[in-house]
Amino acid sequence: MFEKGGALKIFGIVLNFIAFFSRFASEKSGVVLKLMKKYYESILFLNI
DSSP states (O other): OOOHHHHHHHHHHHHHHHHHHHHHHHHSHHHHHHHHHHHHHHHHHHHO
16 A cells, blocks of 8 residues: 555656656657557557
8 A cells, every 4th residue: 555645746756747748749749640650550560
């Protein structure tokens, strides 16, 4: 079991990471989407 302070700290870190990533993604959304598409296509290609 987590202590309340520890859980809140982890939750805050996660929220900060999500906020940072969403800001970064909005600035570079085209590049990120292209990279993700390439990544998923490579996974699908390897699974065939």
